[in-house]
Amino acid sequence: MxxxxxxxxxxxxxxxxxxxxxxxxxxNMRRVFLLIYRIVGNVADAQDLTQEAFxxxxxxxxQLKDLEKAAHWLSRIASNTAIDFLRRSGRVSFSDLExxxxxxxxxxxxxxxxxxxxNEHRERLEAGLEVLTSRERTALLLRDVEDMPAEEVxxxxxxxxxxxxxxxxxxxxxxxxxxxxxxx
Amino acid sequence: MARNTMPRHLAETxxxxxxxxxxSLWKYATACLHIARCEACRARxxxxxxxxxxxxxxxxxxxxxxxxxRLAAEMTANIRVGxxxxxxxxxxxxxPASVFxxxxxxxxxxxxxxxxAAWWLNLxxxxxxxxxxxxxxxxxxxxxxxRPPIPPVADREPAGQGSMLQVSPDGVELKQNxxxxxxxxxxxxxxxPAVNPPGSASPAHxxxxxTVAVSGQTPNTKIDLSKDKDSPVTLDSYDPGDTKVxxxxxxxxxxFHPTLSLRNSSAKRVRSVTLTxxxxxxxxxxxASVSVPSLNVAPGDTFSxxxxxxxxxxxxxxxxxxxxxxxxLFEDLSFYGPDKLHLQxxxxxxxxxxxxxxxxxxxxxxxxxxxALQTEMLESMARQAxxxxxxxxxxxxxxxxxxxxxxxxxxxxxxxxLRLPDTPVELSGGLARVSANEASAPHFxxxxxxxxxxxxxEIGWLLKDQDGREFLAASLPADVSLAPGQSSQVTEDxxxxxxxxxxxxxxxxxxxxxxxxxxxxxxxSRKELDDPQLRRVVAPSPxxxxxxxxxxxxxxxxxxxxxKKF
Numbered sequence: 001m002x003x004x005x006x007x008x009x010x011x012x013x014x015x016x017x018x019x020x021x022x023x024x025x026x027x028n029m030r031r032v033f034l035l036i037y038r039i040v041g042n043v044a045d046a047q048d049l050t051q052e053a054f055x056x057x058x059x060x061x062x063q064l065k066d067l068e069k070a071a072h073w074l075s076r077i078a079s080n081t082a083i084d085f086l087r088r089s090g091r092v093s094f095s096d097l098e099x100x101x102x103x104x105x106x107x108x109x110x111x112x113x114x115x116x117x118x119n120e121h122r123e124r125l126e127a128g129l130e131v132l133t134s135r136e137r138t139a140l141l142l143r144d145v146e147d148m149p150a151e152e153v154x155x156x157x158x159x160x161x162x163x164x165x166x167x168x169x170x171x172x173x174x175x176x177x178x179x180x181x182x183x184x
Numbered sequence: 185m186a187r188n189t190m191p192r193h194l195a196e197t198x199x200x201x202x203x204x205x206x207x208s209l210w211k212y213a214t215a216c217l218h219i220a221r222c223e224a225c226r227a228r229x230x231x232x233x234x235x236x237x238x239x240x241x242x243x244x245x246x247x248x249x250x251x252x253x254r255l256a257a258e259m260t261a262n263i264r265v266g267x268x269x270x271x272x273x274x275x276x277x278x279x280p281a282s283v284f285x286x287x288x289x290x291x292x293x294x295x296x297x298x299x300x301a302a303w304w305l306n307l308x309x310x311x312x313x314x315x316x317x318x319x320x321x322x323x324x325x326x327x328x329x330x331r332p333p334i335p336p337v338a339d340r341e342p343a344g345q346g347s348m349l350q351v352s353p354d355g356v357e358l359k360q361n362x363x364x365x366x367x368x369x370x371x372x373x374x375x376x377p378a379v380n381p382p383g384s385a386s387p388a389h390x391x392x393x394x395t396v397a398v399s400g401q402t403p404n405t406k407i408d409l410s411k412d413k414d415s416p417v418t419l420d421s422y423d424p425g426d427t428k429v430x431x432x433x434x435x436x437x438x439x440f441h442p443t444l445s446l447r448n449s450s451a452k453r454v455r456s457v458t459l460t461x462x463x464x465x466x467x468x469x470x471x472a473s474v475s476v477p478s479l480n481v482a483p484g485d486t487f488s489x490x491x492x493x494x495x496x497x498x499x500x501x502x503x504x505x506x507x508x509x510x511x512x513l514f515e516d517l518s519f520y521g522p523d524k525l526h527l528q529x530x531x532x533x534x535x536x537x538x539x540x541x542x543x544x545x546x547x548x549x550x551x552x553x554x555x556a557l558q559t560e561m562l563e564s565m566a567r568q569a570x571x572x573x574x575x576x577x578x579x580x581x582x583x584x585x586x587x588x589x590x591x592x593x594x595x596x597x598x599x600x601x602l603r604l605p606d607t608p609v610e611l612s613g614g615l616a617r618v619s620a621n622e623a624s625a626p627h628f629x630x631x632x633x634x635x636x637x638x639x640x641x642e643i644g645w646l647l648k649d650q651d652g653r654e655f656l657a658a659s660l661p662a663d664v665s666l667a668p669g670q671s672s673q674v675t676e677d678x679x680x681x682x683x684x685x686x687x688x689x690x691x692x693x694x695x696x697x698x699x700x701x702x703x704x705x706x707x708x709s710r711k712e713l714d715d716p717q718l719r720r721v722v723a724p725s726p727x728x729x730x731x732x733x734x735x736x737x738x739x740x741x742x743x744x745x746x747x748k749k750f
Contacts, residue, residue: 025263030246030257038243043250055266086295123270125242143204144236145243150206169197172232176200179202 007095026053028071032078038129039082040143049085053078075146079156080136086134124182129176136174186564194218194225229542238652301617393459394419394444396427397504416512417452417457417518420486429503435496436464436503444507453515454465457533460524462506463495470496473525475512477534478727480749528639529661533697536707538727542750544710545731549747554740559736561743564724569734571655571723594619599628602646602694602714608634609641609666609695623647623657624679628693634664634706637666640699641674646692646721656721659696696716 032053039044057077064073073130084132139157142148143164149157185461194202202209219226246252265474269518393415424592442460456477464470472493481487511521513531517661549557558560613629620683627680632638641662648654662674696705724732735743 022260025260026256029259030252033259034244034246041582043247043255047255048261050268054259054263058263058267119248121238121242122245122248122264125239125245126247141243144239148441157515165201166197166722168204169200169207172200172203172235173196176231176235176237 010045014041021058024058024070028074029054032074035075035078035141035146036082039079039134039138040085045085047079050184053081055096055166056081059076064154075148076156079142079146083138083156086138122150126180126181128178131178132171134169136167139164140175143168193222196228199225199228200232202229215633222230223466232739235387261698263478275555327624331530382465393446393507393509394422395504396422396424396442403636415509416448416452416514417446417509418449419444421445423491435498437505438495438497439506440491440493440495440505443488444553445486445488448481448483449484450512450514450520451483452518453483454479454487454512455515456513458487458510458512458521458525458531459489459491460508460510460528461491461493461495462508463497463503464642471502473527475527475531475533477531478730481697484705488543493631526661526664526680528643529697529699532633532699532705533642533707536705537725539750540707541725541728541731542747546747549744554744557743558735558740561732561740565736566729566734567719568723568729571721581666596693597623597688600690600692602644602692602717604694604708604715606708606709606712607695608632608636608698608700609638611643611693611695612671614693616691618688621649622679622692623688625675626660626691626693627673627675628662630662630664630666630674630695634700635668636704637701638669638698639663639701641695642655642697643674643695644694644722645680645690646694647691648690650687650689650750652689654721656723 029050033050035045036049036053038042040046040049053074057074060077064070132140135157139153142153142156143150148177150161150164150168153168157164157167198211198215202212205212205217217224218406219229250450274688275407280506359499418521422445423443426439427441428439430437430439444459444549456475456479458473458475461472461474462470472491472495474491474493479487491507495505497505510525510526511519511523511531513519513528513535517532517535519528519531543559545557548560594617596615596628597618599611599616601611601614603610610631610633611628612631614626616623616626618624628643630641641664643662644656645658645660646654647657657680660674660676662676664672664674666672700706711721723729731743731746734746
């Protein structure tokens, strides 16, 4: 079909392509949104960037060499999209977090106390992430949440592995101190 | 000798990196040897290990206030549109909600809930007033449910001809022929505050609190105070906050975020206040309002109101924002102000609900103890989290009342009714025109079953989608003149469209409050609101939400102290 050898078009040319696209989007959307949200720090930007990441991914299916690695490939596009956004904007604003009212997301199985505790846990994390610089936060999230090797984080952030290690260490130390101060 | 000497502790950064194996092989081996003998470093590493785990766990939690189903549906739709258009989410614009933000918010100062709304109809004032009345009730229902700012669904379909308001939990947006008001980006300027002596330039105006002139060309803030000596609320101080002006095409966008410190200059306690915020009388996006219920301000005391609005002002004029007092409700339920927004009824209902709720919690504490109050608060917070609130659009009557003009305008759908045991007015019939996820022109048959004449009603409008999810879409106000036993028809011009995934399956209505001609009110009792059908769809009152926030943030003792203040 005129495609480059070795490339994979996992949606187009398949009768159920739109169905596959929809499944690809729905299965990965929550994870991608949360990754981007934790990096950029507000829902509105995370929403835009999530959409942008999926559109990029679906438009660049040719670049995907191995279907098994689609999720990882998508994560890379998502984190790059978020990092590019931070670079473009030159700053990160967390003001929207403060504007968000009380929690909404819950599972029916939880009792109210569990839900409150979980929300407190999340709020604690969000407050902690605010004390980090955008690079520290991004490095930490890619390393600890996405389980990305430090080398790959360095490639994403376009810096040396030593710098990434420094960001990660600083981030963990800052977070620990932040949580200890709050507990005190 | 040296073998037994404990080497100094590992560097903090090495400890932090050790847990993920991000140290060199040499450092890793050294650290392993050290922590085998050093309890302190071992403990510190455990802290980092736990921190890593809890970060991973918490990072999987959705941010507060995000209704994931709705957001995912919206993003999926936008992705489809983006792909179809062959564009990669072109120049990103800020969310309409952020630009024209109406946001339910809780103001930290005094933990006062602020209900705010904005409207941008470029319509004659009579139309504007009418629609504003209707939509502020949508806003009220959204706000009272403490819902989060969910970005409105990007609606690519023509929503109708003419102007349309899109109301969502975080914003109200003006659309013309289905297209959002164009707001091209431009650089922002932040004015530096320079407060002039009071009363210098602007003519005095009844009920005026303050006029803030924010020059578009020269960063400058000028404040003219009201000369209204009779006002029970006066300005004590003004902090411009992050107020700034941004030229956008033919408009100035005024991001108006001041904090007003107001003084109760009256002899009575103030219970709630509504302010209007006006940047331009006639242009779209020029007006907003802020209501603050659950106040308890003694005579002579001050209180703060934070305004968080973005307003549009014509670019040919120096932008200024006028904050006017629209109404003050006192503890004896007397009212002062022009009440241009017709919020006296709502403010009184909020106060009556607040009294009822505080009394209930006090009684519960006395009768059943602290544990019972705590359980009640937790249940309230869970309920606030559970109540479904989709994005709702409201359109003006002349735009969407398709009865006479549109052959494919759907079909009439009957209302079912939810009758609360002590309701003074019953709904005996009702219809609305329904087409897919839009319902318009509801009308109801009402009958006064009380012994007193009724002059005003609020009708709760519940919608159920095809997935069986029911939610409170709006509360419709109706001025009536109903003698005891008398029946009448109530017709509303409003049209609602919710951004759910399916068509409207059924509708229900219920009387949510009533005002008698003698000035007294009826509101549902807590027992009536305990109806399982209502609990699923109606969130706790603003006061209960405020109290539960106090419990959540400050604990049970703080809540009990707060209850003692009333």
